[in-house]
Every structure is written in structure tokens, then in C-alpha cells.
Amino acid sequence: MEEEFLDFDDNQEMESIEEIAKQYADLKNGISGNILSEMAFELLIDYYDEQQNLNKALEVALTSREYYPFSAELMVKHADLLIADRKYNLSLDILEQARLLNSDDINIYILKVDALLALNEIDQAFEVFHTSLNMFEEDEKLDLLFEYVDVFDDYEVFDMVFDCLKMILDIAPNDEVALYKICYWVEFTGRFEESIRIHQKIIDSNPYNELAWFNLAAAFQGLKLYEKAIDAYQYAITINEKFDIAYRNLGDVYIRLRKFKEAIEALTTVVELTRPEDVLYEAIGHCHHKLQNFPLARLNYRKASHMQPDDNKLHYKIALTYMDELKWPNAIKSLEASLQIASAPEAHLALGECLLHQSAFNEAIYHFGIAVKQKPRNIPNWEALIKGLYAAGFFEEAEKQAQFALEATGQRPIFHFYIAMTLFAQAKNKEGLLQLELGMHHAPRLFRKVLELNPGIMQNSRVVDILARYNKSRH
Structure with missing residues (x-):
């Protein structure tokens, strides 16, 4: 009996995918002599691919090629699935067969570059890329370049993403999709100077291109040329007074x-x-x-x-x-509302400061202590705790915490001064003077930061002598 081909009439509604799947199953099981059309095979492959049933899609693709061994379209679909299955070399072999049958299909070159990048054959991938660009013109070339944008993005070849978008804008300088995309990739790759040249060229030929003005402004902003960025954003806003992203960026500048x-x-x-x-x-x-x-x-x-x-x-x-x-x-x-949501050292520090101003010393010290515990190398946290203890009159504990701070922060000189002040407060003048000497030896300018604890210390002649000696040596 002569085999019959199931095809779709362009003027009739296409059969449901379930019916095609049933016909395929009958074909595989030998129940029916009817052969699916190329289009039916393509639909079934796409269906299983969308359902993420890769094995079934591969099976259908392989079967379709038994019936249509010279179909470049089915070869391309098969190769695409093999890339998903990480069979890159086999995919490249099939793509080369497809190219010999139909060299005008841009998908062949896109998938070749995809497979070569997966194999880390960078030079070969670039060779295919450049060769393919010379084969197509205008709309097809634009389609090809947009596809390459996604492929290079997938393999993190980010400079090539930028280069593809630049080529697109050379062909179609007002393409909105490319203009939106290149703005992101300029920032990502840091190619701000190049972006300025690209968009100035576009503006020269089309001064009312708001996206080109926006991208120019963003490039200036990336280079911290803020006044130039403001001018360019204002041009964009003048062209389109409802350009909300331009207003947003302008606010940031x-x-x-x-x-x-x-x-x-x-x-x-x-x-x-x-x-x-x-x-x-x-x-x-x-x-x-x-x-x-x-x-x-x-x-x-x-x-x-x-x-x-x-x-x-x-x-x-x-x-x-x-x-x-x-x-x-x-x-x-x-601050209490903030801390109910999440504990943060800066909130504990601020709350401690507020409580200190309310003379709630014990509570203030408690929150300063939490701030120190959460960030033990943070100098301001330690300073707040020591000052809180000092203000509360807990001089011995303040001395102890200042010693801990000195160790925790890598011997920061400021804490020699805090130790000295706590020792003076305990009438341990000899030890206090030694700590003051250490502080002045390492960082004499920091002394004024701790002087507010006890300005009266300047009545101590020996303290004044040490300060005078180090100040004189600095000059």
C-alpha cells in the first residue's frame, strides 16, 4: 500500500498537538502507515521541548530525520536539542550538514557559535560569527546580531554583547530595543567613552532621539561628568517631558x-x-x-x-x-520600632546615644554593648561604650573596655587616650601619664577627641608638659 503523508492545509485549522502526538505514536508502533509532515514533526518537537521533555523531543527529532533526511529545518531543530543535551560535537556535525543544504538559515550560525562557545573554542566561535555577518544584509543581519547578543550573554562574553549592540546601532541607529539594551551593557562593561562616541554620532543625525540623549547622559554619569550628564538628561526630558527614567537618573546626579x-x-x-x-x-x-x-x-x-x-x-x-x-x-x-524589625548595630548605637541624653545610663551602656558585640572591630562603637561608662561614673569598667578595644581594633592609638582618661578619673595619675605618652607618640592629634570627657585635665601641669613636648616636636 502506498504511504500517505499527513499535512496541513494552509486554509484549514491545524490539527491539535494531541492528535499529532497520537499519530506519531501510531507511526512508531506500526499501527499506521501514515507519515507526519515536516511541519507536524516540527510542531511535535517544539511541544516536547516546551514541556521540558528533552528526551522525547530528541526521539521525535531523530525519527523525523529518518523520514526527511534532507530537511535542513529538522536538522537545525535536532542540533538545537543536542546542544541542550550537551552533545556539542554531534550538534556541530549536523549543523554543517544543514549548512550544505541551506546556507541562508541564520539559526545554523547562531547554534554553531553556541556549541563552539560551550566547547570553549573561542577563536572558532568568533570566526563563525564574523563569517556569518558578511553573509546577510539589513533585516536578516539585525536578527542575527540580536540572537548573538543572547548567546554571548549566556556564555558571559560581555564585551561581544556590547559589540553586537554597537553593530546593530550602526545599521539601525534608532532601534529602541538596542538603545535600551546598550545602556545597561555600557555600565556593565564600563565602556563609557565608547558609548559617548556612539550616541553623539546618533544624535548628530537624529537630534530628537531621546534614548540616544539618555544613553549619552548615562555614559557621562558613569564617568562622573555630572554637569554634562545633567545637560544631556535635560535634552532627553525636553524631547519627552514624560521620560520618567531620565528624571530618576537626573535626581541621582x-x-x-x-x-x-x-x-x-x-x-x-x-x-x-x-x-x-x-x-x-x-x-x-x-x-x-x-x-x-x-x-x-x-x-x-x-x-x-x-x-x-x-x-x-x-x-x-x-x-x-x-x-x-x-x-x-x-x-x-x-529606634525601638527599628529594632523590633531587625537588630542592627547602628540602631543600637543611636539608641544608646539617645538614652545617654536622657541620663538612662545603664540602658545606654546595654545598647552600646550590643553594638560592640555585633561589630567588634568598629571604633565608634567602642568609643560610645567607653564614653557611656565614663559618663555613668564606671571608670574602672571604662578602663577595662578601653583595654579590650585596644586589642580588638589592632592597637588603635585613640584607645591609649581613653585608657589614660579613665586612669586619671581613678586618680591613677602615673599609669595615666604613661598611656598618654603612648597615645601622643603614635597619634598626637587624636587627643582632642577624648578631651571632652574631662576638659579639666588641662589643669594638670604634667599633662600639659607632655602635650607641649609632642606639639613642639611636630613643628
């Missing part, structure tokens, strides 16, 4: 330049143009904080906190605004 009023204006525009985000409110709060607009800073930090209730740092930042206003009870409340 203004913050870096400490132009907080301008940053607030830019970031507020982003909030108006897009959905509110906690990071935007936090950044606006930061700007108001720097401008000492403490109520407005808190308002924006709270807006951010409502959107991210589990972010302990936002409560901490609210507390800092109260501390700047010397509103210790309010600050304590915010």
Missing part, C-alpha cells in the same frame, strides 16, 4: 552633586509620572534631611515605610531626624 532641592524636584516628577516606589520616597526624604527639612524628611520616610513595613532602616532614618532636632523621646520610639 543632583544628589551626588549635593543639589538636594533640584533632586527633590526631579524625583517628585518621577512619583507623579509613575507608580510611587519606596526607594523614591526614601531618596526624597534623604534630600529633605540633608536640607534640614526634618518634618518633610520624616513624611517621605514614613511614606516609604508604609510601602516597606519590614524595612528597619527607614525607622532608623526617621529617628535620625528626631536626633538632629534633639527630640530624644521621639527618636527612642522610632
Whole structure:
């Protein structure tokens, strides 16, 4: 009996994939003499591939080639699956067969580069890459380059990702996808100067290309040429007044330049143009904080906190605004809220400071101690603990902790001065003078940091003599 081929009429609805799978099973089991069409095999291969059933997809691909041994399309699908199965050399052999049958299929070259990169045959992969680019023009070349972008990304050949995008923009300078993508890869590869040249060339021929202006600004920003970045972002915004990403980046540049009023204006525009985000409110709060607009800073930090209730740092930042206003009870409340979410040394340190101002010495010392325990090499934490103990009159314990601090921080000279002050407070003048000598020998300028503990120590003539001697030797 003559074999019949199951095919699809272009004018009829395509049979369901389940029916094709049944027909394939009948074919494999010898129940039916009907042979699936190339298209049916391709659909079935794609179906199993999408279902992540690689073994079944490979089986169908191999079977399809028995019936259509000269189908370049089926060879390419088979080779693609073999790459997924890490059979790279076999895949390359099949791709070469497919190339001899149909050298115009861009997928052959994409998969060849994929397989060669997997085998770490970098030079051969680049050779195929460059050869293929000379074979295609315009739209096909663009398609090829976009595919190569993904392949080189997968194998972390990041400079080639940038190079492909650059080639795309040489052909199609207004391609939005390429313009969006290259902005990310410029930052990732650090090729800022090159990006400036690329986008200046695009702008010369199309001065109203907002994405080119944006990318130019981002490249200037990457080089910390902030004034030039501002100019370019403003051009982008002039072309498209609803360009929210440009306003966002502009806000970041203004913050870096400490132009907080301008940053607030830019970031507020982003909030108006897009959905509110906690990071935007936090950044606006930061700007108001720097401008000492403490109520407005808190308002924006709270807006951010409502959107991210589990972010302990936002409560901490609210507390800092109260501390700047010397509103210790309010600050304590915010810090306690922060610590309920997560324990952080900076929050314990700040809470200790607030409690110290409230003369709650024991509680303050407790929180300073936690800060030290969490970051035992942090000098400010140790200083806060020692100062707290000193303020509470626990001079012996302060001396002990200053000795621990000296060891924990790698013999930092500042702690010789703290030890000296605690010894003077205990009327151990001889030992105190020895520690003062050590401190002055290593870092004489640090003495003023500890003088606030007991300014009256300057009435001690022997202390003054030591200070004078080292100050004289410095000059």
C-alpha cells in the first residue's frame, strides 16, 4: 500500500498537538502507515521541548530525520536539542550538514557559535560569527546580531554583547530595543567613552532621539561628568517631558552633586509620572534631611515605610531626624520600632546615644554593648561604650573596655587616650601619664577627641608638659 503523508492545509485549522502526538505514536508502533509532515514533526518537537521533555523531543527529532533526511529545518531543530543535551560535537556535525543544504538559515550560525562557545573554542566561535555577518544584509543581519547578543550573554562574553549592540546601532541607529539594551551593557562593561562616541554620532543625525540623549547622559554619569550628564538628561526630558527614567537618573546626579532641592524636584516628577516606589520616597526624604527639612524628611520616610513595613532602616532614618532636632523621646520610639524589625548595630548605637541624653545610663551602656558585640572591630562603637561608662561614673569598667578595644581594633592609638582618661578619673595619675605618652607618640592629634570627657585635665601641669613636648616636636 502506498504511504500517505499527513499535512496541513494552509486554509484549514491545524490539527491539535494531541492528535499529532497520537499519530506519531501510531507511526512508531506500526499501527499506521501514515507519515507526519515536516511541519507536524516540527510542531511535535517544539511541544516536547516546551514541556521540558528533552528526551522525547530528541526521539521525535531523530525519527523525523529518518523520514526527511534532507530537511535542513529538522536538522537545525535536532542540533538545537543536542546542544541542550550537551552533545556539542554531534550538534556541530549536523549543523554543517544543514549548512550544505541551506546556507541562508541564520539559526545554523547562531547554534554553531553556541556549541563552539560551550566547547570553549573561542577563536572558532568568533570566526563563525564574523563569517556569518558578511553573509546577510539589513533585516536578516539585525536578527542575527540580536540572537548573538543572547548567546554571548549566556556564555558571559560581555564585551561581544556590547559589540553586537554597537553593530546593530550602526545599521539601525534608532532601534529602541538596542538603545535600551546598550545602556545597561555600557555600565556593565564600563565602556563609557565608547558609548559617548556612539550616541553623539546618533544624535548628530537624529537630534530628537531621546534614548540616544539618555544613553549619552548615562555614559557621562558613569564617568562622573555630572554637569554634562545633567545637560544631556535635560535634552532627553525636553524631547519627552514624560521620560520618567531620565528624571530618576537626573535626581541621582543632583544628589551626588549635593543639589538636594533640584533632586527633590526631579524625583517628585518621577512619583507623579509613575507608580510611587519606596526607594523614591526614601531618596526624597534623604534630600529633605540633608536640607534640614526634618518634618518633610520624616513624611517621605514614613511614606516609604508604609510601602516597606519590614524595612528597619527607614525607622532608623526617621529617628535620625528626631536626633538632629534633639527630640530624644521621639527618636527612642522610632529606634525601638527599628529594632523590633531587625537588630542592627547602628540602631543600637543611636539608641544608646539617645538614652545617654536622657541620663538612662545603664540602658545606654546595654545598647552600646550590643553594638560592640555585633561589630567588634568598629571604633565608634567602642568609643560610645567607653564614653557611656565614663559618663555613668564606671571608670574602672571604662578602663577595662578601653583595654579590650585596644586589642580588638589592632592597637588603635585613640584607645591609649581613653585608657589614660579613665586612669586619671581613678586618680591613677602615673599609669595615666604613661598611656598618654603612648597615645601622643603614635597619634598626637587624636587627643582632642577624648578631651571632652574631662576638659579639666588641662589643669594638670604634667599633662600639659607632655602635650607641649609632642606639639613642639611636630613643628
